[in-house]
Amino acid sequence: MSNNKASDTRPVEEKQDGEQNSKTKRAKAAFGLHLDLLMDSMEETRFRKKHMELVETLADESHFTSGEVDGLLLIYYKMSKENIHTRIKDGMVTKEQFRDFLHSALDMTDDSLMDRIFLSLDRMPGKTITMETYIHALSLFLRGTLEEKINHCFNVYDSMGDGVIARDSMFYLLRNSLVSLSGEDDAEESVKDMIEVITKKLDIDRDGKISFADYKQTVLKNPMLLEVFGQCLPDRKSIYTFSATFSPNTSLKM
Numbered sequence: 001m002s003n004n005k006a007s008d009t010r011p012v013e014e015k016q017d018g019e020q021n022s023k024t025k026r027a028k029a030a031f032g033l034h035l036d037l038l039m040d041s042m043e044e045t046r047f048r049k050k051h052m053e054l055v056e057t058l059a060d061e062s063h064f065t066s067g068e069v070d071g072l073l074l075i076y077y078k079m080s081k082e083n084i085h086t087r088i089k090d091g092m093v094t095k096e097q098f099r100d101f102l103h104s105a106l107d108m109t110d111d112s113l114m115d116r117i118f119l120s121l122d123r124m125p126g127k128t129i130t131m132e133t134y135i136h137a138l139s140l141f142l143r144g145t146l147e148e149k150i151n152h153c154f155n156v157y158d159s160m161g162d163g164v165i166a167r168d169s170m171f172y173l174l175r176n177s178l179v180s181l182s183g184e185d186d187a188e189e190s191v192k193d194m195i196e197v198i199t200k201k202l203d204i205d206r207d208g209k210i211s212f213a214d215y216k217q218t219v220l221k222n223p224m225l226l227e228v229f230g231q232c233l234p235d236r237k238s239i240y241t242f243s244a245t246f247s248p249n250t251s252l253k254m
């Protein structure tokens with residue numbers, strides 16, 4: 001296939017444009033830029049007006065103030081604008097975009113658990129996430145209580161959805177997190193040793209499986225064990241850094 005046709009797609013007037021016109025062009029470009037900025041703030045105002053009630057509802061349901069929800073929804077809005085020429089439903093953010101966002105803004109880079117993390121955050125099928133899910137997820141990640149985090153992590157680890165983490169699930173989870181941490185592939189023996197140690201700590205009723213009750217009781221006493229089977233939450237440093245971008249009082253709160 002020849003790409004001669006595609007090689008010059010500039011409009012005719014631009015092709016005829018000589019050096020003497022470059023000044024005008026720059027002025028036009030600058031004007032266009034101002035217009036864009038103006039459009040942005042007008043759009044933002046419209047967006048804010050449209051979602052005023054939702055902001056209040058989400059502020060009630062989350063650990064954010066309405067000002068913080070507002071700031072976070074603007075980020076959602078900006079992400080959704082990237083989809084303007086795609087077939088994604090107008091104004092929606094895709095799960096893939098949110099995944100990229102968690103990767104870059106909150107440094108959640110361990111891909112082995114990401115699918116499970118998404119199932120825990122959003123049981124809805126489909127490519128996109130709603131503003132509600134987005135705010136609830138960030139509320140958990142940035143401000144979640146220990147109990148909220150316990151529910152989330154257990155959901156992630158309970159891959160069979162039957163309320164217990166059996167030995168083979170432990171093996172799978174620990175092997176994955178060990179391989180992604182150390183890069184070593186022959187982790188089997190270390191994983192078996194880890195299962196012994198962890199079972200001793202977590203399996204309170206000694207039936208060989210970790211139930212939600214086992215896990216919750218242990219982690220409430222010893223929060224260090226929250227992410228014992230792999231990272232399901234952002235680390236403190238990323239939370240702090242990201243919080244500063246939408247909440248002006250971050251340093252006072254930490």
Ligand SMILES: [Ca+2]
Pocket residue numbers: 202203204205206207208209210211214
């Ligand atoms: Ca048990």
